[in-house]
Amino acid sequence: MKFRTETRRRPVEHTVDGITHTINKPQQVRVPVLPADWDSRAIKAASALVLVLTAIAVVWSTVSIGSLLHGGPGYAAAALFDVSWITVLILEWLGRFDPAKQKFARNMGFVLVGVTAGAIAWHGALLDSVALAVVGAAVSVIAKLLWMAIFRHVDKPLSDEDRQWVDAEISKANAKLAVAGVRRRVAVAEVQARAEILAAEQLLNQLDDGANTAEQIVVDEESTPVLASPNTVRRQVEQAPSIAELARQQVTGGASNKDAFEEIMRRIPDAKPESVQATVRREARRQTRYM
Structure with a gap:
C-alpha cells in the first residue's frame, strides 16, 4: 500500500512567562493512498466519448433538418429536435430512483429520437442518397442507445424492500416540500391580507379626518x-x-x-x-x- 505525507495541525497548549494559550502545532502524518478507481475512470471516459458522439449527432441533425426546412430560421427549428431528446435524457437520469418517471422519460426519448431520425432520413431521401438517409438517421439513434447503456451500467439495482424504503423517504421529503410550499403561500396571503387591511384602515382614517375637518361646530x-x-x-x-x-x-x-x-x-x-x-x-x- 502506498502512503503520502500530509501536514496537519493539532491544538496544543503553549506556555510563555506563565501564560498559557492554545496554538495549532504542525504535524507530519502519513496517510494511505487509495488505489485508483479504474471503474469510475472508465465510466467517465465512456461518458466523454458518448458526449462527443452526441455533439456530432446534434451538428449532423441540425444541418440536415435545417437544410430540409430551407435553412435560415429552419436551423433554429432543427435544433429543437436534438434539444428535446437530450433534455429527456437528463430527465431519465434524474428519475433513476423512480421507475415510473424513468420509464416515461425513456419512452419519450425513443419517440423524440425517432422523430429526429425520421426527419434526417427524409432529407436523405430528398437528396436521393440512401447512405445519407440511413447513416444520418442512425447517428442520433446510436447516441441515444449509448446513453441508455451508460445509464444502465451506472444505475444501482435495488431490492423490492429497499426500493419501498427509498420511495417512503422520497415521499416524506416531498411531503415536507409540499408543506413548505403551502406555508409559504399562506404566509404570502396573510401578508397581503394584512397589508390590504392596513391600507383600508388608513383610508378610513383619512376619510374620517376629512369629515371631521369639513364638519364645523x-x-x-x-x-x-x-x-x-x-x-x-x-x-x-x-x-x-x-x-x-x-x-x-x-x-x-x-x-x-x-x-x-x-x-x-x-x-x-x-x-x-x-x-x-x-x-x-x-x-x-x-x-x-x-x-
Whole structure:
C-alpha cells in the first residue's frame, strides 16, 4: 500500500512567562493512498466519448433538418429536435430512483429520437442518397442507445424492500416540500391580507379626518354644540356677513330679539336658526354695552 505525507495541525497548549494559550502545532502524518478507481475512470471516459458522439449527432441533425426546412430560421427549428431528446435524457437520469418517471422519460426519448431520425432520413431521401438517409438517421439513434447503456451500467439495482424504503423517504421529503410550499403561500396571503387591511384602515382614517375637518361646530352660547354638514358650513360662511348686518340693523332699529330673528329668517330662509339666534343675541348685548 502506498502512503503520502500530509501536514496537519493539532491544538496544543503553549506556555510563555506563565501564560498559557492554545496554538495549532504542525504535524507530519502519513496517510494511505487509495488505489485508483479504474471503474469510475472508465465510466467517465465512456461518458466523454458518448458526449462527443452526441455533439456530432446534434451538428449532423441540425444541418440536415435545417437544410430540409430551407435553412435560415429552419436551423433554429432543427435544433429543437436534438434539444428535446437530450433534455429527456437528463430527465431519465434524474428519475433513476423512480421507475415510473424513468420509464416515461425513456419512452419519450425513443419517440423524440425517432422523430429526429425520421426527419434526417427524409432529407436523405430528398437528396436521393440512401447512405445519407440511413447513416444520418442512425447517428442520433446510436447516441441515444449509448446513453441508455451508460445509464444502465451506472444505475444501482435495488431490492423490492429497499426500493419501498427509498420511495417512503422520497415521499416524506416531498411531503415536507409540499408543506413548505403551502406555508409559504399562506404566509404570502396573510401578508397581503394584512397589508390590504392596513391600507383600508388608513383610508378610513383619512376619510374620517376629512369629515371631521369639513364638519364645523356651530356653537350656541346657551345651547349644546351642533354639527353642521360641509355644505351648510359653506353656505353659512357665505351668508355670515349678511346675517350679522341684518341683525345689527334690526337691533339698532329697536326691534326685539324675536322680531329681529323672524325678519332675518324671512329674508334668508335657508339660514341656520341657531346661528341666527346667536348672532341676534350677540348684537343685542353689544348694543346694551354701548348704551
